[in-house]
Amino acid sequence: MEDQSVDEFEDQYSSQVIEEEDLFFDDPSFDQDDNNHFEDGESAALFAQAVAQHNQLSTHAQDKDDEIQGQAQEVSEETLRNRLAGASAHKAGLDSLDKDRVNQIIYEASKGSAFFENEQKKDHALTKRIDEMLQRYDQIKDLDLTLEQSIVDHKIRELEESRDLTQAICHLDMDAFYASVEELDDPSLKDVPMAVGGMSMLCTSNYLARKSGVRSGMPGFIAIKLCPSLKMIPLHFPKYRAASAKVRDIFKKYDPDFLPMSLDEAYLNLTKYLTTTDLSPAEVVEQIRNEIFESTRLTASAGIAANRMIAKVCSDINKPNGQYFLPSEPEAIMEFTKNLSIRKVPGVGRVTQRVLEALGVKTCGDIYGRRALLYRLLSPISFNFMLKSYLGLGSTSLSSESSRKSMSVERTFNPISDRAALRQKVDQLSELLAQDLAKDGLRGKTVSIKLKLTSFTVRARAKTFPSYISSSKDIARIAKDLLEKELPVNIRLMGIRMSTLKPQANEDQGVKKYFSVVTNKIINDDDGNSNNYTPMKRPRPDDIESGTINDTSIDTDTEMQGTSSRPVLMDLICPICNRQLQMDNPQFNYHVDECLTKVTVKAILQEQDHQGMEVIGSGEDSNNSSTSSSCNSENGHTSNHSRKRMGTSNRQLRDKARIKSLLDYYS
DNA sequence: GGGTCCGTCGTGG
DNA sequence: TTCCACCACGACGGACCC
Ligand SMILES: Cc1cn([C@H]2C[C@H](O)[C@@H](COP(=O)(O)OP(=O)(O)OP(=O)(O)O)O2)c(=O)[nH]c1=O
Ligand SMILES: [Mg+2]
Numbered sequence: 001m002e003d004q005s006v007d008e009f010e011d012q013y014s015s016q017v018i019e020e021e022d023l024f025f026d027d028p029s030f031d032q033d034d035n036n037h038f039e040d041g042e043s044a045a046l047f048a049q050a051v052a053q054h055n056q057l058s059t060h061a062q063d064k065d066d067e068i069q070g071q072a073q074e075v076s077e078e079t080l081r082n083r084l085a086g087a088s089a090h091k092a093g094l095d096s097l098d099k100d101r102v103n104q105i106i107y108e109a110s111k112g113s114a115f116f117e118n119e120q121k122k123d124h125a126l127t128k129r130i131d132e133m134l135q136r137y138d139q140i141k142d143l144d145l146t147l148e149q150s151i152v153d154h155k156i157r158e159l160e161e162s163r164d165l166t167q168a169i170c171h172l173d174m175d176a177f178y179a180s181v182e183e184l185d186d187p188s189l190k191d192v193p194m195a196v197g198g199m200s201m202l203c204t205s206n207y208l209a210r211k212s213g214v215r216s217g218m219p220g221f222i223a224i225k226l227c228p229s230l231k232m233i234p235l236h237f238p239k240y241r242a243a244s245a246k247v248r249d250i251f252k253k254y255d256p257d258f259l260p261m262s263l264d265e266a267y268l269n270l271t272k273y274l275t276t277t278d279l280s281p282a283e284v285v286e287q288i289r290n291e292i293f294e295s296t297r298l299t300a301s302a303g304i305a306a307n308r309m310i311a312k313v314c315s316d317i318n319k320p321n322g323q324y325f326l327p328s329e330p331e332a333i334m335e336f337t338k339n340l341s342i343r344k345v346p347g348v349g350r351v352t353q354r355v356l357e358a359l360g361v362k363t364c365g366d367i368y369g370r371r372a373l374l375y376r377l378l379s380p381i382s383f384n385f386m387l388k389s390y391l392g393l394g395s396t397s398l399s400s401e402s403s404r405k406s407m408s409v410e411r412t413f414n415p416i417s418d419r420a421a422l423r424q425k426v427d428q429l430s431e432l433l434a435q436d437l438a439k440d441g442l443r444g445k446t447v448s449i450k451l452k453l454t455s456f457t458v459r460a461r462a463k464t465f466p467s468y469i470s471s472s473k474d475i476a477r478i479a480k481d482l483l484e485k486e487l488p489v490n491i492r493l494m495g496i497r498m499s500t501l502k503p504q505a506n507e508d509q510g511v512k513k514y515f516s517v518v519t520n521k522i523i524n525d526d527d528g529n530s531n532n533y534t535p536m537k538r539p540r541p542d543d544i545e546s547g548t549i550n551d552t553s554i555d556t557d558t559e560m561q562g563t564s565s566r567p568v569l570m571d572l573i574c575p576i577c578n579r580q581l582q583m584d585n586p587q588f589n590y591h592v593d594e595c596l597t598k599v600t601v602k603a604i605l606q607e608q609d610h611q612g613m614e615v616i617g618s619g620e621d622s623n624n625s626s627t628s629s630s631c632n633s634e635n636g637h638t639s640n641h642s643r644k645r646m647g648t649s650n651r652q653l654r655d656k657a658r659i660k661s662l663l664d665y666y667s
Numbered sequence: 668g669g670g671t672c673c674g675t676c677g678t679g680g
Numbered sequence: 681t682t683c684c685a686c687c688a689c690g691a692c693g694g695a696c697c698c
Contacts, residue, residue, distance in 0.1 A: 113683060201685040216680080346679080404688080405688075461674085
């Protein structure tokens, strides 16, 4: 439908940068697409970050020796092979092909290249990080973690109460999208292994090629070694956009507020539509997929579930031209996640999987048994994410209100080190970026450049300006300043990004800069997003937003026990207040919950103020990263000795500090 | 003790 | 012959400023 796609076909850029062989990326219409990202409102887990950032500079390790080294070497090749195999290698289940053979071919084809060396470096770094995390694990594995257990269980109950099963969310995903579209125009492609992309990179492949191990993100020259008869087709974005538009027209009929994630993917909330029909959710989705096929002759796969996270997982289960319905019942969902590989959870990638595996977590169900350890080792955000994965929780709303945060262009070319040539690249890229910005009527304050050296190491530099800019000249000037400081370099890729964006105030383009500065300030504060977000940054209140004003649960006595009132009294000691209590389990849980309210913590904090703070500071020592994140201004490696200084009561203080930090994040 | 900016990493399509 | 894309986002630590 929307034929705004064809817009302009003038592309002065193609000739020099993009080589003749793989010119598929120089299509002017290669504006990826209108992505939405924000996977489920809080999207990716990314908890490997917590560990990753830690030893940025603490490298050059002197410690550790042959035994661990030896170990690392053993696994090294294995993990590296996995890494080289690529992201989408894991996903596809139905292979019936020799995975080892495929990995071997990829490994052999890569060995010795600069790319390979770089991957090897990254893999070693990851192995090292995991080793260090395992050392932290060793330190705490024998400790008494009942307190952590209680805190985590409290959090789990909280999350369970927040479970929303009222919505019918559907994730729809076209099968081998680009490849399938190409097969429409040339049906003979259906009968041969085929991939879309070029010699340097494939974007996707048809299912015949996948049988040979050819997948998204694989370079074409390696794919050919894997499958010599592979037919490669260059990209044709206008066709994909046209097909996507047809599909979206159908989505619109079932949910006018559907949320497109990419050209070939979208979430639909079918709740409202289901009230207008007698059909079951699965039948409705069958109908949608039939309509898609009638309209485009393309097949789609779908998952139907209570929230976005599990719906997306479900859409992959019967992938080629199939669908999966997961009943919106707690038991069904828990059964589903129990044996679900953690890797299937959107946001858990190759690295996170490796880290979790080292901690004994392979499936979402494994998380529960490791919850206390994970609580100690992961960042609060990551840990929260893991709990939600275990419980099968996710966003149930499709609110897409999200303005773009950045816009960028980048190009790979034959290595350049000549200064004049580099500056010319800046000019070309700046021009492209300025065009894209103009298309969306955007300006920005921050310009960053990205340089990928011939060694494949990446360097990024940024500069923020006091005023908003958008012209190619302004962009190029700043980018060149940034570039000068990096010379000399020999690079294979250059990129330029604009961020700190702001929509062009009016539609008139010829803005006077000086005025725009002033008006910016005015508009800046009252425009756009102001509505729901507090200025809080990192500790994002997620969705719960319970913060408001504290005193959330002052009314403690609403109703104590909902379920059982049978007297199974036991002598229990609350790990929070240390009091001995005689009550049954539900009562005890309730008590612990109460103990964990902010009011309680405040009292604790006051008490602890009286007792001196520096004890807490040292008590929190090295375990940090998951809980502290703010203390140790000192050396980050305060050895375990500091712990010795703590008396008996210090243990309590340490616990209380942890509670405080937990509630800071989670409530 | 807050805030912002910068650079890197992980993830997904 | 050729030797691993391009785009967007969130998390996080460190540097730097109050
Ligand atoms: C994964 C990936 C996809 N794409 C493009 C090509 C894909 O056709 C399109 C959709 O991505 P996907 O939905 O991930 O893959 P697919 O549709 O080709 O195959 P299937 O869903 O059946 O597993 O996005 C890239 O350009 N780069 C990538 O790394
Ligand atoms: Mg798809």
